[in-house]
Amino acid sequence: MKTINFKKIFFLPLLLVMFITSCQDEVTEITNPNEEDTIEANSSLANLMRNTAANDGSIDNIIDLANCLEIQLPVTVIVDGIEIIVSSQSDYDLIEDLFDASGNTTNDLDIVFPITIIFSDYTELVLQNQDALDVLIDSCNGENEEDDDIECVDFQYPIVFSVYNTDFQVIDTVTINDDEALYLFIENLEGGILASLNFPVTMVLANGNTLVVENNAELETVIVENQDDCDEDDDYDWNDDDFEDCDVNIAGLEEYLLACDIEAYTYDASGNILDENYLNFNAAGEVIVNGEPAVVEVGSWLLLETDSGYELHIQGLLTFSILNGDWLLLGCDEDEYIFQQETGNDTVIMELEQECEDCNNPEVLINDLVIYMPFAEEVHDLISGFSAENITNTFVEDRAGNSSCAIAFTGNDTFEIPVNTNSELIQGDSFSISVWFKMQNDIPGNLETFFRSPGNATQGFQLGVYDLNTPLFNDNSSFFLWDNDWNGEVDVQWDNTDWHHVVITVDASNTVRMYRDGTQRNMEENSNLNIGSLASDGYLIGEGFIGYLDDLRVYKKALSTNEVGALFNLESDCYTCL
Template sequence: MKTLFKKYLLLPLMAVSLLTSCQEEIIELNEPNESEVITASAPLASLMSRTSLNDGSFDNIIDRNSCTSIELPVTVIVNGIELTIDSEDDIELIEDIFDAIDSDIDVLEIIFPITIVLSDHTEIVIENMAQLEAFIQECSEGEDDDIECIDFQYPITFSVFNSDLVVINTVTINNDRELHDFFEDLTPNDLVSLNFPVTLELADGTEVVVNNNTELEDAIERAINACDEDDDNDFDDEYADITKERLTELLLACPWSVDKLEINDIDQEEQYVGYLFSFLEDGTVKATSNSTMVLGEWEIIVTDLGLKLAIAFNDLTDFNAEWRVHEVDDYAGEIKVDLRNGDDRLRFEKECDANPTDCSEMFVDDALSICKWRVVSFNGDDNLIDISIDFSNQNIHAYDAQGTIVDEGNWGTSQSNDGVMVSFNDLTMQLVDIAGDWLVTECAGSRFKMVSGSNFIVLEKDCGDADGDVAQIKEWMVQGEWLVANYNDSGEDNTALFANYILNFMENGGVVATNNGTIEGTWNVFRDSDSVLRFLMNFGPNTPFDELNDDWTILEATADRIELKDVSGNDGSIDILVFEKIL
């Protein structure tokens, strides 16, 4: 089969040596530039040939080597289950079966005969495992000549010249195999040139257009080590060398659900259906469901054996471990992070696409116009969180806890080369720090992150009190006097700091603490974008109540008692605050 193909391809090249019989068939093209001519010995010929080699690494789970690939379809038996693999995407099914049970011995049996394809696209029929094993033994793991991080977009065409640089033919190349054979058949006397422009695709999907030999050679050379070619024989490590930066980027991009959780050989994921885990830049992780929010901490640890994801909750102890990053799987647009801790297993699945390129001006306009919003983070601080912002009708009306307007302005969106821009205009009072133009970098219906130079803000939606809980808690708080019954600061009991203080929470959003003098502050109750009830307090720098300045999570509330919780600092330690009514 290959011999016939070569004979077919050689026909236009034979014309180079048989000029007398072909002169009448000369193709009229522009006179070529000598610098664009490629010979068999040219460095560019070698680079293009290496780019056209067959990559045998995609099916290592079947043939256990990167020097060959198996021509599909192929039938295999995986842990007793018979599968027909019709495409590269189907190979994922094999790994899913292997991963389904961690404690078993994974066995894959190939149904012979099969056809393997070598790096030079030669096809060989293999009748049994012994014959395949011979090729496996000959393949040096991690060592091959193919360049896998860049690919030609076909078709491409070559012009063929005689010794006087007159075009005598053109050859159209439609795939890697034809390109490889084209260069393999070049003789030292053959002269060809590639017809530009030519488009190439990098491993990340980026397209590169080149217009001459120099640009093409540079593009290929830059791509040689630009990606992980996965040429080892461990099929199950697609992202074993994922960087800390890339994993951090993935985790921060958007919330995650629990796809699998197995502790002590018992499946636990059912009890976490509906939970979303949000990994935040400050090292905290927020687990939320319809009625619960739990805060913890997370950290990526770099070890000699790869990365670990350390998770620590006070309440959700099933997740507490330094989980080894076993695999990050990007399959058919679904991203999963598979973690292991001994025999225990945790797999998170990405629950939304936070890619700002998918964000439109219309989406931002519609989202900001619904409900009110809060700046939950300004460069990592929450000093603006007690301000409620109404963006309706392209206007800005900002209110403090007492309902007093603290700033006004207007806003609009525009499209830049980098994405959607949001402009906050005419702000001169408490929101003056966010005035200006901001690039949307995280785009969701209830949360936006925006950057401007070295500054960033995070906006979260505040849709009020649909179920009446906010109004009920506020009603309880303004009725009677309160004291600090418990203040546990990262495990240390500091309740004594507030001994003899009596607190009065007022309807106008003010709070007064009295003890041989008064300390004044503000308070508010609201439901955040994740439907979690929050209790906000700000006493400014006034000790000891400056300890309580924060937006606390409400764990429990009754007419006579309210228990609050907060994660303090980057170490994930938990603060507990309890107010009790003086009866």
């Protein structure tokens, strides 16, 4: 096994040595990171991260009865004389259906050799016969026995490491996109190489919830506290047919029902389907039902916690009366909630499964984001859900050429978005404003605003352009911060019509920084910026502006230089969901 992965094991250290040798003159000295900021080989955190990223071999237990190894797909198996080519996990269901139909167990399955085995460390081995496989199976822990891999918490990728040498010089940044890459990275932290994670990092729990961690200590705590909070499915029953207990409280169950449309299947006690309907639960206590026949009906719903457990009460339906009644939460199956109702001598089962709209938004840099407007054919804030109605703006191509993914202003079509508790900004708050803009005005003396918090002499602020269309951030009293490089650069004269990215950050010390096109252009430390102690009722967008705006983001934090650079290099947003 060791010789098989020789190249994989030594590939990363070799690259790092080559990088150090070839780029030594370009290495940047930095302040020595604190011990708690680095991840060293064989440290407790490194071991936890490696175990979290280890390959879980239990996914194909229906074939190999082994938790510590996985058979590489495709693989051919024979069940009851029927040959099945297993090319994806969905084919495990077919194997199980054949087992259920014949009463066979997984021991009656024959594998067609040769096969390739993938171990927990992602090394691979080709096996020629069942005897060789049996030897490896015997080395695995049995059903539901404790093992090293951690399956109840995972990393949300991508994550990025900074890599240092022994002199604490940055020699590389490494982007990790999956578990295998993370496992190999941790395994190869050797030879004096130190690494630190670029926080924040998002962790995904077994119930689908996410937690954002800001440092090594928080990361270790999240892994330790959640590593045993799920059924790792380390038995030989594919997908755990029996209903599991639901790890949910009443608030979580209500959130599930309200999040998006629900597909409801009802069955009799023998498993025969009775009906299929689409339900929409709303916060006003209404449930809207669509189904066959093609009618829409409105009933009421209520979720209660009783001595028997959680009960979903549905009433007031006539056409879809099968859904009426008191439904007791019976258990969970994958992402489904299973309810049961006793009606006389009959038992009815109802399975509820979310039918959420697919969203391909990569969700980059969304922590502490309080306003997010991609302007994809709509004036819609993806954070608050607010949509501006009856606007006069048109939509144009964005910087990447995507049609109708940026918004145009003529100087007379300002609109306002409301301020809520999350998005209000007052003196003392750390915040950032990021927006892409494209000038169309040829009158250099005009004051044009991208984003303004209205107020008076002691309240408010604005970000826009003035004086030869130069980016400017100011409050309403005496603070001004200009993009001082603007007029000195050939490609940004006042009649410029290129897309540019501007970011303003204000931190806890009232230091204000202006970035344009990924580079810091100006800064005033401990400034006299005063935006006032009263939050505005609304923010004005595009006041007096002639040109195009795109991808407006407002954060309740001061973005770092790296985060500003990441936003500048981010592909243009043309999303309508988050």
